Amino acid sequence: MEQELKDLKVELQKQGIFTTTLEEIYNWGRKNSVWPLTFGLACCAIEMIATSMARYDIARFGAEVFRPSPRQADLMIVAGTVTKKMAPQVVRLYNQMPEPKYVIAMGACAISGGPFRDGYNVLKGIDRYVPVDVHIPGCPPRPEALLHAFITLQKKIDAQQLRGEGRAHHLKADTPSEYPVPDFGSHDLEPTHNDEVFPPKPESPFKVLP
Amino acid sequence: MSDMSEMSPQAGPAGTDLSAEAVRAALVAAIPGCEVTVLENGSVSGQHSLVLGHEHAVEAAKFLRDNAELRLDFCSNMTGVDWPDKEVTEKVKVKKVVEGPEGPSEQEVEETRKTTVPGYLEAVYHLFSMEKKHGPVILRLRTRDRADGNHVPSLTPVWRSAEFQEREAFDLYGIVFDGHPDLRRLLMWEEFTDYPMRKDYVPPPEDDPVVDDGCLPAADAEQGAAGA
Numbered sequence: 001m002e003q004e005l006k007d008l009k010v011e012l013q014k015q016g017i018f019t020t021t022l023e024e025i026y027n028w029g030r031k032n033s034v035w036p037l038t039f040g041l042a043c044c045a046i047e048m049i050a051t052s053m054a055r056y057d058i059a060r061f062g063a064e065v066f067r068p069s070p071r072q073a074d075l076m077i078v079a080g081t082v083t084k085k086m087a088p089q090v091v092r093l094y095n096q097m098p099e100p101k102y103v104i105a106m107g108a109c110a111i112s113g114g115p116f117r118d119g120y121n122v123l124k125g126i127d128r129y130v131p132v133d134v135h136i137p138g139c140p141p142r143p144e145a146l147l148h149a150f151i152t153l154q155k156k157i158d159a160q161q162l163r164g165e166g167r168a169h170h171l172k173a174d175t176p177s178e179y180p181v182p183d184f185g186s187h188d189l190e191p192t193h194n195d196e197v198f199p200p201k202p203e204s205p206f207k208v209l210p
Numbered sequence: 211m212s213d214m215s216e217m218s219p220q221a222g223p224a225g226t227d228l229s230a231e232a233v234r235a236a237l238v239a240a241i242p243g244c245e246v247t248v249l250e251n252g253s254v255s256g257q258h259s260l261v262l263g264h265e266h267a268v269e270a271a272k273f274l275r276d277n278a279e280l281r282l283d284f285c286s287n288m289t290g291v292d293w294p295d296k297e298v299t300e301k302v303k304v305k306k307v308v309e310g311p312e313g314p315s316e317q318e319v320e321e322t323r324k325t326t327v328p329g330y331l332e333a334v335y336h337l338f339s340m341e342k343k344h345g346p347v348i349l350r351l352r353t354r355d356r357a358d359g360n361h362v363p364s365l366t367p368v369w370r371s372a373e374f375q376e377r378e379a380f381d382l383y384g385i386v387f388d389g390h391p392d393l394r395r396l397l398m399w400e401e402f403t404d405y406p407m408r409k410d411y412v413p414p415p416e417d418d419p420v421v422d423d424g425c426l427p428a429a430d431a432e433q434g435a436a437g438a
Contacts, residue, residue, distance in 0.1 A: 085399055120406040120413050121398065184399040188414040 023162045030074075031157040032062040034102070034150075037073035037093065042080025044107040044140040056143035061150055070096035075153070077146075078132075081109035081116055082123040084189050088181045094130045095178040099170035102157070104149050105132045108139045115139070127200065128193035130179055226279050226344060230258035233347055236280070240273050241266050249350065259334070259348035264363055267351055268389070271368040274337060274347065282337040282347055285369035288376060290383035291332040292408045294356070299324050329356050331385045335365060335372065353385060356408075364390035382407035 009019055020028075040048060051058050058064055067073040070093045082090055094103065105126050108114030116122035126132065133156060136149045160168035169175050179197065182189040230248045237246050237260075245263025262270055274282045301320050308317045331353040338345030351362040364387035366373045376387045377396040384405035387393055395402065404411060 085397070118413070120404075120411070184401040186401055186403040192414070 026162065027158050027160060031154040034063045034075045035065045035067050035073050036063055036075040036077050037070055038066040038068045039076065039093065040079045041082060041086065042109065044079035047140045047143055048077055048079045048106065048146060051143040051146045056147060058147065058150065061154065063150060071098060073097050074100065075102045075104065077104045077106055078110040078126045079106045082126050083121050084123050087123045087129060087189060090126060091129045091179060091181045099177045100168065102133045102153055103130055104134045104136065104153060106136050106146060107141055108137060111135045111137065128198045129182060131197045226342060228344055228347055230260055234260055237270050237273060241269055244270055246270065257348055259350050261350045261352060267363045268365065268368060271365050275368055281339045281341045282345065284338045284340050285335055285371045286338050287336040288372045288379065289334050290379035290385055290407065291334060292383055293329045293332060294409045295329040296327050297324055298327055330354065331356055331360055331383055333362050333379055333385055360384055361386045361388050363388050366390050384408065
């Protein structure tokens with residue numbers, strides 16, 4: 001049925017008739033205008049900056065408007081090592097972003113702590129406190145990898161439903177859009193992770209795309 | 211001091227003798243009662259250092275900075291070192307009365323003695339002269355122990371560049387610098403109570419649950435096939 005509908009749309013387009021659904025055009029608009037938060041933590045941020053400049057040109061995907069305020073941003077690119085001292089501020093920035101919002105964890109440090117994992121001062125991955133949509137491995141990932149992550153995120157946005165049980169996270173009233181900010185403890189951050197988001201559950205909306 | 215014939219490897223173009231022995235002699239001559247000992251460095255670099263007593267440390271530092279020939283006006287680096295308690299075993303020959311077949315007699319007997327050398331914390335300063343283009347002269351300050359006696363005098367009033375580095379040593383080693391203008395933790399948060407660079411620091415336990423997403427067996431199988 002779905003395939004037939006797609007074929008029909010293609011056939012109609014060939015005849016000069018364009019059909020769409022509200023969901024499709026809404027997601028099309030959203031995915032091509034994702035504004036990232038101006039926000040870098042370490043060397044990965046340099047690659048992120050390179051991605052935004054002329055050679056790699058993330059503007060081709062509608063994400064060139066880096067917003068210095070979380071209130072105006074749709075996407076948080078966690079680019080670099082998240083130290084335990086910085087983690088509460090990162091979670092606070094996430095909380096201040098309006099829905100719908102997305103997170104890309106860029107590089108080995110942001111996804112797992114990377115080479116500093118066994119250190120006393122580095123968070124073992126930002127997904128311990130906020131849900132992450134796309135993880136990029138690499139140390140640092142090249143701009144192409146960030147672009148790939150961004151295209152992956154666009155696919156994810158494109159596939160989000162507006163209605164029904166499987167509708168997007170931000171359209172459900174009972175799902176949280178803010179997460180508790182960890183406190184500075186005497187030995188570590190308290191709590192060390194948020195059980196609600198970590199480890200990611202198979203049924204979570206933040207599961208890996210097939 | 212300015213003996214041109216005996217130039218040390220640490221001497222600058224001006225020819226000032228910067229060897230630890232010479233600097234020690236200058237300090238002792240200038241400051242009566244100044245406790246300063248030379249600590250030999252047996253490595254190839256041969257950078258011998260001076261261990262300063264607490265009482266005259268600031269005075270000695272001011273002398274090194276202001277003395278017309280030394281002019282060590284730049285503290286390029288300051289760091290901490292943790293020397294934990296260590297157990298030393300040594301064999302000692304002791305004269306003892308031993309019961310032999312021909313009655314008691316005095317004999318030399320070897321005994322193994324175990325002694326614990328108490329640990330301490332150390333602050334190390336590397337000094338250079340911008341004006342004379344020479345250096346380094348290395349100073350060490352040692353705390354009494356690693357617990358309550360973790361105090362050394364601060365040299366920040368002498369070299370401003372030591373301020374943040376002393377704060378770092380306070381943060382990570384727990385050395386308290388008396389006389390520091392603003393001694394707070396630099397890198398870790400205020401509520402933190404540990405000293406992570408000490409040798410006996412235990413990091414918080416790993417609380418990472420293993421996430422089985424089914425990827426690992428497939429990856430293992432692939433690796434096995436590749437290896438075979």
